Amino acid sequence: MYETHYHRASSIQDAVKLKQAAEEGKYLAGGMTLIPTMKQRLAAPTDLVDLRHVAEMRGIKVTGKTVRIGAATTHSEVASSAELAAVCPAICGLASHIGDPHVRHMGTIGGSIANNDPAADYPSAMLALDATIVTDRREIAAGDFFTGLFETALEDGELVTAITFEAPAKAAYQKFANPASRYAMAGVFVARRDNGDVRVAVTGAGSNGVFRHRDMEAALSSNWSPDALASVTVDASDLLSDIHADATYRANLVKVMAKRAVAAA
Amino acid sequence: MAKITMTVNGRQVSGQCDDRTLLVHFIRENLGLTGTHVGCDTSQCGACVVHMDGMSVKSCSTLAAQAAGSEITTIEGLAANGELHPVQAAFKANHGLQCGFCTPGMVMTAVDMIRRHGGQLDEATVRAELEGNICRCTGYHNIVKAILAAAVEMGGARVAAE
Structure with missing residues (x-):
């Protein structure tokens, strides 16, 4: 791995500021794609902004049929949420089959959709559920978010903070x-x-x-x-x-x- | 270089390392705990599995800096008072290893699996849960047997305690 500088963000605002100040920084969520990629020297960010400790980006909230999942919520948290399973068990099932147990303990929904791997599971759920991708500066419909292989509508430095959707029948x-x-x-x-x-x-x-x-x-x-x-x-x-x-x-x-x-x- | 502090096997430890240092290298080289193995370097084999704040993670895909401030348990931290942990004892009793290289990761994975599933484990679940751990000797049969035996042992112990 090439040299890099690690920063731990404490809030969304803090994360965006740290990324802005970096020469060629990257947000680090669970790191289950980014760290292996850096180990292979296929990515070499000068700075990493760790999002795992940003409390406002974590957790699942279900209000009636409206679901909000913080971007830093892990696959295992989505897979095992009883609240979420009560309104949309399909997304829990999807999360429970991503990678392996260790990957699911670290990998996050925000990381998965921001990376937009053409073989990742979550992007299909976002599109089919007509989800809204919430960022530090705006809301983007899933239909406008995924723009190509590993490409999204995110601007430079823009951070996915949550996703929301209405649970389907x-x-x-x-x-x-x-x-x-x-x-x-x-x-x-x-x-x-x-x-x-x-x-x-x-x-x-x-x-x-x-x-x-x-x-x-x-x-x-x-x-x-x-x-x-x-x-x-x-x-x-x-x-x-x-x-x-x-x-x-x-x-x-x-x-x-x-x-x-x-x-x- | 940065100074990293974390709790490993119940003991607070500190060490100097690069921001790019992987947790597995911090554990092996800074702390001298070489029970945690590096098997593949491609994040697939699970020989490096440790527990971070109670959950299994691949220490080869986590930076030491990410783990700063957290509680880490490695294979060296399982046995208490000179007695093997029930999962270790079950691997021994069921011959759940041959060369032993994958064993630390297998055991740490098994402990995490039993914690999450309690006594509800069956063979299919164990095999699915071993998705992230590769063994090239045993063909997995005795590993699965050992984990099921440990789950019964630990579930039984829990019922007895209640």
């Missing part, structure tokens, strides 16, 4: 994990609102990162059942191809995972 997430890395080769989050609106978001498969599948959404809006997806086509031309799975294989996986998610919701 039904939701579920299903992924086909790479047998070695456990990252999603295709993951599909489906959510249905009381008014019948449906959102289907796909991770792990899109060549431009997480995306919504409008044809599946239309099919499920008129008929909420796995069978409704039988006639929908998943276009392989926009999907990733790599040594683990080519685009055609992934296209099939997307459909299978979507069916399983609807059946599980």
